[in-house]
Amino acid sequence: MRRFRLADRVIEETSADLPDALAKAYRHRIRPLCLCREPGLAMYIAQVGDQYIVKRMPLSGSEHDAACPSYDAPDELSGLGVLLGSAIQVDPESGLSALKVGFSLTRVGARAMPVVGGNGADSVAGDTKKLSLRSLLHYLWHRAELTAWTSRWAGKRHWWNIRWHLLEAAQQMTVKGGMLNEVLFVPEPFRASDKAAIEQRRAVALAPALPPRSGPRKLMILLGEVKEVLPARTGHRLIVKHMPDFPFILDEGLHRRLQSRYENELALWGADNASHLMMIATFGLSPVGLANVEELGLMVVAENWVPYESAYEKKLIDALAKVNERSVKGLRYNLSADKPTAAAVLQREPLPLAFYIVPPSADEYYEEALRDLIALRPELGAWIWRPGEGEMPPLPSH
Structure with a gap:
């Protein structure tokens, strides 16, 4: 059972007073301390609707006691360790991660040669100074705690809460001088009864990707689950789950490189019907409203949404x-x-x-x-x- 220190008060995780105490601490910007180790480890409070949740500070997981729910594996045991302090710089006060990325979020003039990254040959291969698209996907998945699992969660991880955790994680990151959540689009769960309202919210969310009258075009980042890739009259249409009527367009060259570079991920996805294929992509909207993919990365995850690569x-x-x-x-x-x-x-x-x-x-x-x-x-x-x-x-x- 976790205990937190809020200013001069110590309160247990199961206390009936905790929700009110967290709400008050959130309003007064009081940072909670996890008391799994003395003198306490800094945490932060996230607001979820009308609820408040205590979450660990970025990159502090290995400092917690092994029995603490906030414990995380040491960063140097994964590819994250070599990126800290260079491609990923974390502000210890705000908890914000400033990300240096190796892909563009603008486009000037004609479309450049599309890029595919993966399998150790990302768009910035092996780079410790910049994140590729796929490594950004990895970081979002990690910070959203979707890499964690216990059998007690069986049947409880669904797209609606996956989406919330991803967007909440993006609120703690900056990219190219702006907040990541302002350029990240994660589709909301599709419901036929709410189709018109969902499409309206999507149109508003994707407005920044519309081409301007002049100057460079802004790109957005899509994070979603691949449903299928279908041949089109020119190129291919990539269908994302929860967006059945909104295809993403891959030109022939990008599709060909996708098949080559992500051969392993596509094979793993095809071999297990319960697995999911996650895609992260930069895209812009054409003057006629088509979503054209500029660059992308793939990651296969198991039925419980935990990633694997073999x-x-x-x-x-x-x-x-x-x-x-x-x-x-x-x-x-x-x-x-x-x-x-x-x-x-x-x-x-x-x-x-x-x-x-x-x-x-x-x-x-x-x-x-x-x-x-x-x-x-x-x-x-x-x-x-x-x-x-x-x-x-x-x-x-x-």
Whole structure:
């Protein structure tokens, strides 16, 4: 059970007074402290409708006690660690993340050659100074805590709350001098009974992507689930779930590069009917109202919306989905596939457990880098699976 310090008061998470205390603290800009460790770790309060939720400060998860719900895997075990302080700069007071990105949010003149990024060859490949589109997707997913899972959440993660968490995370980020949530579009759940109102809200939200009378055209960022990609008379139409009547247009060159660069993600998605294919894309609206995609990235997620990048990771994610303890999936960001990362971290006492999957193609340099990575965090246990040598080992019992 968590305890928080609000100014000079200590209050338990289950206290009946907590909602009123958080509302008062929110109005007076009092930052709560999580007391899982003394003298307390700074948190912040997020408003959700008429409710108030205590959330951890960005990048502070590994500082919490392993038994605390706010605990998170150390950043250096994923591709996030090398981006901190360069591509991602976090203000310790406001909690805002200033993001440096390697893609454009404007377009001047004719359309440039579209870009596809992924599989260690992002639009800014292996860059530690800028985020690619796909690494932005990874960061949003992580900050929205959609990489976390416990079996207690089975059947409780749906698009409406996924969307809310993504938009709430975007409110804590800036990109190219503006707030990310002002250029990010995440479709709301579609309901036929509310079709007209949804379309009206969408038109208002997408207005910034309309072409101006003169000057550079502004682009927006779409984050949604791919439903299907269909041939069109010219190019292809990408249909996003919850937007059945609003196709996104891929020209022939972009579609061809998409098929090549994201061959693995498309194959994993096609192999499992319960998985979801997430897309992040920059796009603008043409003078006739068509949404033209400029650049995109893909990520495949399991039925519980936890990401994976191989059939081996999928097997691990499925096993962890049945575990009562909280696990956090590691993401690669800009790191290439020949750099080891922790596939996941299981939050348990007294020793959190990091899971490492060594690809069959790994060489001696990979193995050496893996040993160094494990040694970097001796306070974590290590579980290693080498698929080239046999089936997945059983998960350690508590």
